[in-house]
Amino acid sequence: MELLGHLADGFATSLSPINLFIVLLGVTAGLFIGAMPGLGSVNGVAIVLPLTFIVPPSSAIILLAAIYYGAMYGGAISSILLGIPGASTAVATTFDGRPMAQQGKAGLALIAAATASFVGGTISVILFTLFASPLADVALAFGPPEEFALVLLAFTTFVGLGGDDVLKTIIMICLGLALSTVGLDLISGQPRLIFFDQPGFYSGISFLVLAIGTYGVGEILYTIETSKSSPTVTPAKITFKELKYGFKEMNKLWKTMSFGSIMGFFVGMLPAAGATPAALMAYGLAKLTSKNGDNFGKGAIEGVAAPETANNAASTGSLLPMLTLGIPGSPTTALLLGGMVMWGLVPGPLLFIEQPDFVWGLISSLYTANLAAVLVNLALIPVFVWALRMPFTVLCAIVLILCLVGGYAPSQKLHDVWLIIGFGVGGYLLRKADYPMAPLVLALVLGPLMEKSFRQTLISEQGNVMAFIERPLSGTFIALSVIFFLLPLLNSLRRLARSKTTADNPAE
Amino acid sequence: MVLADRLIAAALMALSVYFMWHASALPIGWEGTSGGPGGGAFPFWLSAIIFLCAGGVLVRSFASNIQDAGSYFDPETLGSVSMVVIALVITVAIIPWGGAYIALPLFLLWYLKIFGKHGWFLTLCLTIGTPIFLFMFFEVTLKILLPKGLTQPLFVPLYAYFF
Numbered sequence: 151m152e153l154l155g156h157l158a159d160g161f162a163t164s165l166s167p168i169n170l171f172i173v174l175l176g177v178t179a180g181l182f183i184g185a186m187p188g189l190g191s192v193n194g195v196a197i198v199l200p201l202t203f204i205v206p207p208s209s210a211i212i213l214l215a216a217i218y219y220g221a222m223y224g225g226a227i228s229s230i231l232l233g234i235p236g237a238s239t240a241v242a243t244t245f246d247g248r249p250m251a252q253q254g255k256a257g258l259a260l261i262a263a264a265t266a267s268f269v270g271g272t273i274s275v276i277l278f279t280l281f282a283s284p285l286a287d288v289a290l291a292f293g294p295p296e297e298f299a300l301v302l303l304a305f306t307t308f309v310g311l312g313g314d315d316v317l318k319t320i321i322m323i324c325l326g327l328a329l330s331t332v333g334l335d336l337i338s339g340q341p342r343l344i345f346f347d348q349p350g351f352y353s354g355i356s357f358l359v360l361a362i363g364t365y366g367v368g369e370i371l372y373t374i375e376t377s378k379s380s381p382t383v384t385p386a387k388i389t390f391k392e393l394k395y396g397f398k399e400m401n402k403l404w405k406t407m408s409f410g411s412i413m414g415f416f417v418g419m420l421p422a423a424g425a426t427p428a429a430l431m432a433y434g435l436a437k438l439t440s441k442n443g444d445n446f447g448k449g450a451i452e453g454v455a456a457p458e459t460a461n462n463a464a465s466t467g468s469l470l471p472m473l474t475l476g477i478p479g480s481p482t483t484a485l486l487l488g489g490m491v492m493w494g495l496v497p498g499p500l501l502f503i504e505q506p507d508f509v510w511g512l513i514s515s516l517y518t519a520n521l522a523a524v525l526v527n528l529a530l531i532p533v534f535v536w537a538l539r540m541p542f543t544v545l546c547a548i549v550l551i552l553c554l555v556g557g558y559a560p561s562q563k564l565h566d567v568w569l570i571i572g573f574g575v576g577g578y579l580l581r582k583a584d585y586p587m588a589p590l591v592l593a594l595v596l597g598p599l600m601e602k603s604f605r606q607t608l609i610s611e612q613g614n615v616m617a618f619i620e621r622p623l624s625g626t627f628i629a630l631s632v633i634f635f636l637l638p639l640l641n642s643l644r645r646l647a648r649s650k651t652t653a654d655n656p657a658e
Numbered sequence: 659m660v661l662a663d664r665l666i667a668a669a670l671m672a673l674s675v676y677f678m679w680h681a682s683a684l685p686i687g688w689e690g691t692s693g694g695p696g697g698g699a700f701p702f703w704l705s706a707i708i709f710l711c712a713g714g715v716l717v718r719s720f721a722s723n724i725q726d727a728g729s730y731f732d733p734e735t736l737g738s739v740s741m742v743v744i745a746l747v748i749t750v751a752i753i754p755w756g757g758a759y760i761a762l763p764l765f766l767l768w769y770l771k772i773f774g775k776h777g778w779f780l781t782l783c784l785t786i787g788t789p790i791f792l793f794m795f796f797e798v799t800l801k802i803l804l805p806k807g808l809t810q811p812l813f814v815p816l817y818a819y820f821f
Contacts, residue, residue: 203800317711328677328704335697343680375735543774547766559802567750583666601700608694
């Protein structure tokens with residue numbers, strides 16, 4: 151019951167006119183960003199973050215969370231109307247959303263996507279509310295060894311579950327961590343890695359600079375390359391009759407949607423997994439368990455509902471470890487975390503004790519953001535159809551300008567703008583060679599915490615490395631990390647063994 | 659594609675050596691009694707891991723005899739991408755001298771009119787509208803001053819009006 155009291159207090163914050171307005175603004179902006187092909191929640195948050203100085207810190211986080219939410223809804227719009235996923239998280243939505251649009255059922259597909267997103271969002275926000283406090287209570291017992299072990303665990307999930315090339319994933323993690331050490335040594339205060347004696351490096355490399363570089367400039371360069379011809383927009387209109395029919399159809403899909411939501415939420419909590427794999431998994435499972443599984447890929451409404459519930463649920467899920475443990479569950483939440491630190495709010499269990507107004511205000515704003523997103527989404531569909539016709543070069547020009555000015559604004563150094571261009575080009579080249587970007591950004595955000603907790607532990611334990619294993623919680627995390635780290639190795643060994651047996655017995 | 663993969667791995671190795679050289683300015687070893695690693699240890703050993711892994715990528719590409727599948731750069735769009743990068747570099751280079759309110763509209767003018775081949779109406783709307791929006795948003799509302807270079811004197815009356 152204490153929980154309901156907290157939530158009620160939270161609603162008192164989030165239902166204030168200013169915060170309601172901010173949520174509405176955020177989800178609308180998020181919907182547009184998500185709907186634009188190539189731009190997803192992470193790009194949106196990276197580009198918009200510098201602009202949020204306009205509102206007080208607690209409202210700024212609500213604004214960013216609302217953008218995150220809106221972008222999750224918006225991704226489906228271009229998946230359905232253009233056949234191009236608006237963000238990688240909406241890839242699975244194209245499988246059935248596009249065929250539906252081609253059969254003239256674009257309106258129904260959009261209704262299905264919006265409703266499914268709403269169901270996924272709502273179920274996962276309820277799960278979030280239930281799990282947040284207990285998890286924060288557990289996390290209160292964390293000392294530096296546990297913090298270090300947890301960050302290590304977050305990184306090893308990329309190696310074990312990320313699905314990208316293992317060597318390239320490790321390179322990106324270490325590169326992010328190494329870049330996070332630029333500036334002044336945490337313990338001794340000595341300058342280190344001051345490249346070319348540029349004074350700009352003394353204050354370190356901001357996560358924002360890396361994020362705007364890779365997810366802003368880099369993304370635009372990548373999209374310029376991949377979008378040679380402009381795609382055709384399928385027209386869509388929504389009438390009240392269709393809306394009623396759509397809701398009736400969706401009412402039959404409760405099993406698919408609740409399953410997608412719960413799975414999405416838990417998959418989303420893992421740093422390496424997140425919304426894209428959650429959506430793909432939900433799609434695959436829905437296809438397996440559905441009675442009309444053969445219709446999947448040919449315009450089945452379930453094929454739109456399943457991934458859309460899962461990707462929204464995953465985005466909420468990834469907020470949980472960020473807020474309670476201070477370990478982001480996705481690149482977007484890594485940016486939210488960086489933003490919070492920038493505004494003087496340190497995520498983690500103490501936040502629940504020191505800033506309960508903020509925490510519960512944010513949690514309750516997820517409920518309002520969810521409701522606002524589904525309403526704005528359905529109401530503005532004609533506007534989206536129109537906006538998707540916007541020439542790509544106009545969008546790119548505006549985003550690039552925002553990247554340059556947004557990168558300059560926080561610390562007002564041209565040095566940062568040069569770095570953004572450098573990271574943009576570097577990120578673009580690395581991404582083309584299949585180097586994953588998410589671990590890089592996560593590593594830069596978590597790097598200082600990792601180094602600090604590691605060295606604090608060793609100083610307080612007089613250099614005894616066993617301190618990490620001797621404590622039960624950190625020992626468990628380390629053991630899990632080792633398992634995740636060895637997972638790809640075991641897999642390749644098994645593959646090797648299998649290929650050997652088939653080579654020995656070619657008849658088999 | 660294979661060549662690009664090798665070049666990138668080699669570049670990462672070079673970068674990590676550069677990082678290690680920088681990091682070794684601080685103690686990189688174990689500081690016995692005071693406990694724990696020195697200030698340069700974290701960046702040094704992380705760079706060492708990058709060096710090893712990038713080396714692994716390089717060795718792997720030589721060991722496997724995969725056929726070169728596709729090219730790394732799309733020859734059709736490589737020109738557009740490099741043009742945008744060059745335009746960005748020129749834009750930022752102009753900022754200290756000409757200020758943001760000359761560099762950014764010039765970039766927009768080039769991007770929309772020449773690169774995007776849009777009409778004059780759209781180009782001028784955005785080229786003129788964007789700096790006004792930036793001024794109102796950043797300078798008037800947020801009090802974040804953008805660099806102005808030699809256009810500084812032109813802004814004195816505007817500041818007098820708004821502040």
